Amino acid sequence: MDTSPDRHGSLVEAAEKRQREAAHGRTLAQERAEHERRQTFRRLVDPGIMRPNAQPQALESLRTIRKLCQNILDEPENTKYHRIKTTNNKIQKDIIAPKGTVELLRELGFRPEVEDFQPYYIFNPSRLTDLRIGSKIISDALQLHTEKEERAAASRQAEKEAKAQAAEKVKLAYMDDRRTKSEFDERERQRREALAALAAQQAEQERQQAERQIASPQQPPLITEDNMEEHADDNLSLSTTTTSSRTMPGGHSRTLRHRGSPPPYEEEDD
Secondary structure, three states: OOOOHHHHHHHHHHHHHHHHHHHHHHHHHHHHHHHHHHHHHHHHHOOOOOOOOOHHHHHHHHHHHHHHHHHHHHOOOOHHHOEEEOOOHHHHHHHHOOOOHHHHHHHOOEEEEEEOOEEEEEEOHHHHHHHHHHHHHHHHHHHHHHHHHHHHHHHHHHHHHHHHHHHHHHHHHHHHHHHHHHHHHHHHHHHHHHHHHHHHHHHHHHHHHHHHHHHOOOOOOOOOHHHHHHHHHHHHHHHOOOEEEEEOOOOOEEEEEOOOOOOOOOOOOO
């Protein structure tokens, strides 16, 4: 038989390899089993609890069960957390009454027992791994719901803000239209008032002018050098046609003519 160092080293390496493969094989088996347990808990949470119960109650039941699990995980040696009194009002409301919650509690490692005629759910310490896996699944489900609610709330808030902004834009546009119309109406009012004032002013001026014309006497025509000559000519023409007669001494009558009259006709003596 070959006992050389090389031969010995090869045997050691082969043994270590087999050990690594065996260890790896156990890990894979454990991972597969753990995966199956996670899937079981996921189904117990949703749809098991979330579907048949109202969402607020389903979420409150999951929070209560997670709290029970966390108490044991934080203090696994403290047996007071291993016992759940089923007559407790909180337990009745969140675990006993809702649908699917008792099934989840049993998968986490709690079994029903009666002590001194008092019903309990008592945790089996050998199921600590199941408790840890189930508690993680419950926490993930609650976290997922919280994130979903936060996204929905953010979406609702964004929609609300968008509607508020749109309403504000409409309001500002309406106010701007009203302001523009008000300014236009004010300009029109001022224009009408200015036109009315101008018309009233013109009417007042015409009235005052008419009153002055009525109150003032008719002025005689202005006499200038030219119309004085025309007036003299008119008087001269009138004098040429004016005659008078005068009785002379001795009973003779003599016709007198005014200056500018033609001489009278006189008969010649024979």
